[in-house]
Amino acid sequence: MAFLQANVFSNVLEMEVMLDIILPQETKKTFGTNTKGTSEDVPVLYLLHGMNGNHSVWQRRTAIERYVANMGLAVIMPSTDLAWYTDTRYDMNYWTFIAEELPEICHELFPQLTTKRAKTFAAGLSMGGYGAVKLGLRKPENFAAIASLSGGLTIAEGMDQLLEIKGRSYWEGIFGPLAEIKGSENDLIHLIKNLEAAQAPKFFITCGTEDPLHQSSTYTVEKMQEQGYDVSFEDGPGEHDWIYWDHWIQRILDWLPL
Structure with a gap:
């Protein structure tokens, strides 16, 4: 594998953005692990971080490079700050960056990446789980499979819980008045109800049984099942931590339709 760190300019955000990238490279080693390479139509996973992370956190906290x-x-791992993959009320358009500009940048810099929906995926943890599911619901034409690990998926229904993490001014700076989140383009439950199941990618959702966000995941899965989505849910002992995420990202990689 090749591991790259890129500092790219986002015209949408009007700032430099860091990316960590893992690319297939054929290697034959005397010691260590040989790896598989390919030079065209490479499947791609956009792997999103949570509130306390950045572009580097998956690489530092898990063995993602070895797993793939x-x-x-x-694997494309972007830094998106604390903006919840949203076009914020403070005029930083992180949704537009992650959903539209980032794929364009990646295809410009790495033309071997696939442009096919069937080979394009997104996953994320916590805040990144929200971002990944949002990508699948708002850009279903671009993604074949979406995974959420311990995602904060019910921001409208679970805002009281989120207010214990950050104050009202933080959340309103991102989403606007809290009373207006429900039924908006940032409300995943609303999006689930308004997307035809046949158009949606398939979903994999997991959360530790000791995680405070476990109910958020089970509620979201329930709403997806009611609408006829192709959604898999698996849980197990675990908290909101890297022990859980390092284990379950391996299960998600096995689940991807490669």
């Missing part, structure tokens, strides 16, 4: 070594899969 023989998959022929590219």
